[in-house]
Amino acid sequence: MKQNILKIHPNDNVLVALVDLPVGEVINYDGVTVTTVDPIAAKHKVAINDIKAGDSIYMYGVLVGKAQFDIPSGGVITTKNIKHAANSMSAASKHTDWNKPDVSQFEGRTFNGYHRPDGSVGTANYWLVIPMVFCENRNIEVLQESLIKPLGYGRKKTYETKAQQLIGKIKAGSGVDEILYTEINAGDAASQESKVFPNVDGIKFLNHSGGCGGTRQDAEALCGLLAGYITHPNCAGATVLSLGCQNAQVSILENEIQKRSPGFKKPLYVLDQQTIGKESDMMEQALRKTLAGLIQANEYTRQPAPLSKITIGLECGGSDGFSGISANPAIGYTSDLLVAMGGSVILAEFPELCGVEQNLIDRCIQQEDADRFVNLVRTYAQRAEEAGSGFDMNPSPGNIKDGLITDAIKSAGAAKKGGTSPVVDVLDYPEKVVNPGLNLLCTPGNDVESTTAEVGSGANVVLFTTGLGTPTGNPIVPVVKIATNTNLYNKMSDIIDLNTGTIIEGDETIEQAGARILDYVIQVASGEVEVAAVRHGQDDFIPWKRGVSL
Structure with a gap:
């Protein structure tokens, strides 16, 4: 029973x-x-x-x-x-010994990825087009419109076809009731054209609202984040558009790239509009150089790589009262499996670690990491309080409705994503993961800001648990959506990839689910499975400004 x-x-x-x-x-x-x-x-x-x-x-x-x-x-x-109430933080009491899970079923397993000059391995192969400042967003959009469809990266226009059918009915004299209730279908929506560059998964355009007008710290952080994407193993190279006068200078970006990838060897084309002059001249150069870059990107093919080359970002959004007892501990076990095989995982969302900080402090291998974690958490919490908020205000109305009624309840379940392994490093946004094992990364709890940051720090797969349903994705990394309950999985099957409601129903253990998820990750990393967020073109990208964001 x-x-x-x-x-x-x-x-x-x-x-x-x-x-x-x-x-x-x-x-x-x-x-x-x-x-x-x-x-x-x-x-x-x-x-x-x-x-x-x-x-x-x-x-x-x-x-x-x-x-x-x-x-x-x-x-x-x-x-x-x-x-809300939560335990306070105190001095570290080392608990870095852990029971490594049995990884025998994954011994000898590899994934097929894209090997980069710096030794990293990508789970996908993209070319990036990036503005240094929001002033260049229009030019980015023009490039996107000019390149996507001709290169075969356009998607089926299902909703455009449906809209055309409805508009046709209106022109034929249909009234409100017929428009609201008459059945329509996608019809013969145009299928995706064949790719000009079959080994390139796509061109991604990272529009944003930063680069100038904010603080110098925000501009530096943005350059660090963009450098994280340019040096990311899923990126073959990039075209960068700069206005020229913005706070986020190209020289800062170049320094951040060298910090993350000394001797950087990927093709990188930087165009400065105020130096070049006419917009038409710059856009022609951008087209030529982007296409030249795509020729180089197309030379990469998938080759076997050890699982230790996988870095998983851990995320939860639209959480419910089952998150902390099904999906989160399941991917926590996935994390432990990967760490035991030399891979890396990233636990972020610092406002959602409220009340369980001591456990993470005690798991830090190095005292300086424990001290840094305490300082980052306290500084973040202080900024929130100075703005008239606080970590206790993190749960959303949806969280509360589904059982997460204090931030500490939400946090205690959210922290389960990090498994039980020792903490090998503590990173501030937007620093890069350099050590295999469990890394803590300071980000907000905001789904897209945090996912954007995890990818910028090196995650080449993101595991995203949800109890209420969310379509969140990322431009260059597959985001695997995992339901905490079977009702959600069945209800929103178009945007959810995996179900852990089986744990709630007693049909599967946490360990079994965690191993199943890792097997799925290997398939995704090899390009054998296209996750829902990629299928729908869910390219969410929001850089974090260091103001208060819970």
Whole structure:
């Protein structure tokens, strides 16, 4: 018989409802009998014992809140009866030993990737076209319009075809009801043309709103992020458009490139509009050089590479009350498997580590990394408070509706993405991953800002868990979308790649799901599987300005 509730940690004083529980439901768990006095929606929490006002609420074995009022045994935990509370940070107590998972089923496995001159290996092969400043966005868009379709990178225009059908009906005299309710179909939408460069997955245009008008620090961070994309193993080379007078100078970009890839050897074409003069002259040069770069990019072909060349970015968005007990711990096990084989993983979203910082501090191999992590978290939290906010304001309305009612509850589940391995490095945005193992990267919890940053730091695959559904992707890296529950997987199957609701239903263990996910990652990294975000052209790219973003 499948269980209808779950106690995550022996020290917890709340249970998680795995299904909707009506009033009067009798729950027997670990020799304790609890009768619900409130209706408990699936994913929400029920008190095991009577909880007095001021008492601590524990989940995952850590403090996640304080009771505002008395909560009876069997009562539901809500935003009205508890408030956010979290454990404070203290000196590191080293716990860097870990039980490495059995990786025998992956021994000898490789993936087929693109080998770059610096020794890195890409999971895809793209050419980039990048503006140094938002003033060049229009020129970037003109290049995009000029190149995408002729080179065979245009996608089926399903919705354009549907729009044309509806417009045709309007011209024929159809009224509101017919337009709203008459069935239409995609018809004979134009299929993608054959690629001129079959070994190049595409040209990606990284428009952004930065480069000037902000702080010098923002401009430097933007140059570091763009350098991370240019030197990324999934990038064969880049065309860069500069106006000339902006804060984000080409010289800063070049320095950041050398920091990440000394002796950088990829083709890089930089065009300065104020130096060249006429827009038409610059655009013709941009077309010529981009096409010349694509000829060079097309020379790369996929070749076998060890799994240690995979760097996984860990992300969650649209989280729900099941995230921390299904998808997040599943990719945490995936992370441990990869680390055990010499690969790298990136755990980011610092506002969503609130309350579990001590665990990560204790897992830092080097004391200086523990100190840096503490400093980054405290500085970030202070900036949020100075802006009239705070980490406690991180949960979104969707999070709260689906059971994540304090930031500490959300964070305790989010941290499960990082598995159990030691922390080998702590990075500030937008620094590059250089050490194999678990890396902590300071980013906001904002899905796109964080995913953008993880890729800029070197992730060549991103695992993105979601309980509510989100289409988030990235221009150059496959973002694997993983559902925390089967209802979501079935409901939004067009944008979700994998399901871990099997864990909730008792059909699969966390370890089994984690191994299944790694097997899928290998297929994605080899180009054998196209994930939904790539299929839909979900090219989300938002650089983080170091102001407050939760």
